[in-house]
Amino acid sequence: MCVGLDSDITKIPKHLLQEVDPVFSFNKAIIDATRDLCVSYKINTAFYEALGVKGWETMEKTVKYIGDQHFTIADAKRGDIGNTSTQYAKAFFEALPFDSITVAPYMGADSVQPFLEYEGKWAIVLGLTSNKGAADFEMKKLVAAEGQSSNYLFEQVLTTVSGWGTPSNLMFVVGATQAEAFVAIRKITPDHFYLVPGVGAQGGSLKEISEKAMIKNDVGLLVNVSRAIIYASDKEDFADEARKVAKEYQSEMSTYLG
């Protein structure tokens, strides 16, 4: 389980607004309440950037507070021409100590490769996302190469991008709302981990994705829950309530892990 820190200053409990850094106080409490229940934290950079310089400071404090015992994800959806992606890699792997970053594949090889050049760091490339807009381009069919069958853009992304890295430095985003596609996806990239958002507020089923996409012995799934956990309560008990919901997810996951 990964806990998603999509921490929105307009949604956190009101009593925190008197703190010097309300979002950091919120994150700290959520992290303290869930540390033993998850293996990873995902920071959605947009919610921090929306607060300007102060938000970027909060992001830095948060990733440092998480520390070395959890796998940290900058959910930043970056990607640009090679020399620019190199700067994004510096931003999230050097200036900030994240273990991984989500990357948009549209611009191709040189936009992804700079993230793969860091020892011990990971690029998590968008495959099939959890949102409605996934139908617009990701699920368009491509003309097949001779002798091959036609496939969707997201399948081509998985096939092509998996050639640029290894299961040790490359993961893919596959939305939990896309469970019916998981069997086919697991055939294309049998050995890669998937970051699976969309459980909880977005309605994806944990059971279905576990049945369809788990790898024997190695799991291969990092399931993210954000809003359902962090906004379990907007009262003073928010951290306790977050822990309860996190525990429910973790128990359900344990049954599928067997």
Add this chain to the structure above:
Amino acid sequence: MCVGLDSDITKIPKHLLQEVDPVFSFNKAIIDATRDLCVSYKINTAFYEALGVKGWETMEKTVKYIGDQHFTIADAKRGDIGNTSTQYAKAFFEALPFDSITVAPYMGADSVQPFLEYEGKWAIVLGLTSNKGAADFEMKKLVAAEGQSSNYLFEQVLTTVSGWGTPSNLMFVVGATQAEAFVAIRKITPDHFYLVPGVGAQGGSLKEISEKAMIKNDVGLLVNVSRAIIYASDKEDFADEARKVAKEYQSEMSTYLG
């Protein structure tokens, strides 16, 4: 002409490194030297994020220093599920006073639309980019709908995305290195402005793109030059040299504008 502030602290003149904020000092000098020669400045967010919190501060100071007389572009390549893109729009249109932002289209409608909801602001969506990686996905052929001819992914992006906005809140990125595709592109989106990077360091021809993609009376092209201008010299005369190069580009552009 748009001047691209891809200001890299390892490439700016060494004597600036003793300043409190070397990158801001550099940007200020470049802006002062080119204000009357361009209509727009493009800030490549990656180079600022690579410096962490301090870089984000420099970005804020720079966009404010540019002021209201130029069209400002956050070249940020953002895009995520709807509620997250809304936060990115807040980051660049409210927390920072940019006029526009570049957006990656992979995740579809709900990832782009939040940027189109701001009165007087612009989304600049990636169409066909200037880099080698453009061949990996952007130039893949899609299976045609019945009765239509098959087209490239980037053509589908132009067609679909142009339905989400108007020429008054939506532009597209088309790389200058893709001049041979410009005639076909202009047919798909006849009335939209294109942000055209790739002139200068990346080798795109100003003449070719002007001949192939200009709109009568309305130009329709915002041609960006970054490295060729801002790194014209790495000595104390860097601003004067930047102005000279900017003036050359501007003169060349004037001849095509007639």
